[in-house]
Amino acid sequence: MLLYSHRAINLVWTTSRSLSIALGLLTVLAGAAPAAVAYVGALIVDAVIAAAQTAPADRPDATWHALMLVGVEGLIVAVIAGAQRGISLCESLLRAQLGQRVNVMILKKALTLSLEQFEDSEFYDKLTRARREASSRPLSLVIRTFGVAQNAVSLASYAALLVQFSPWAVLVLVLAGLPAFIAEAKFSGDAFRLFLWRSPETRMQLYLETLLAREDHAKEVKLFGLGPLLLDRYRRIFHTLYGEDRDLTIRRDTWGFFLGLIATATLYGAYAWIALAAIAGRITLGQ
Secondary structure, eight states: OHHHHHHHHHHHHHHOHHHHHHHHHHHHHHHHHHHHHHHHHHHHHHHHHHHHHSOTTTHHHHHHHHHHHHHHHHHHHHHHHHHHHHHHHHHHHHHHHHHHHHHHHHHHHHHTOOHHHHHOHHHHHHHHHHHHTTTTHHHHHHHHHHHHHHHHHHHHHHHHHHTTTOHHHHHHHHHHHHHHHHHHHHHHHHHHHHHHHTHHHHHHHHHHHHHHHOHHHHHHHHHTTOHHHHHHHHHHHHHHHHHHHHHHHHHHHHHHHHHHHHHHHHHHHHHHHHHHHHHTTSSOSOO
């Protein structure tokens, strides 16, 4: 994904710089804000405990401090909601503009092609995929790239909080998540290559659908009794494609489940470690 993302980002950037900048800023904000919620939440817990243990004469001030922190957390949550809405708005506007621009680029290129190029099945498959995915694939790649960036910002923010407790805890959690990440990246690559390899079969399916369902072909299909033969061919192509999808999905989910168990066990091991540290008084309950 990262190999081609810079091209897609450049395409989005040249389509609308203002929306691209807004999308980038909102992504960073949405990535950093959850850690801020966690930090303020820890302060709230400690403030509530401190207020409960404060002398009655000083309790109003301590209570007001806790309520102020609650208000700050509510404001941050509102900012997160606004950032998510803003990201959705930018994506919708970019999808329309980018789809139009890419389609125009494809159509301009098509005007310069020779008849031999249109008759080349491999080239025509590429052109068909480009037209079909013009409004979705480039922006989808950019959205995924920004999603990775948002998650990276979130992880860095949480790591900055967790490193105050123990740098080893950060390292252990990162290493525990690597196997599942590598497996997911591998199977995603396999799925993409499978999508490319079976493009001729997909095009044949669409062609058979056209023959069986269009009125301008109905006469010939009925006259020569081709309906059952074409329908059987359509079914065989489907079962072939479905079998490939099924095998890949089973392998992907099986590996994902077992590798995910490693990450889950590590997470709760770290959770227990932190709980024991709180019981021992090395960190506060809020932390």
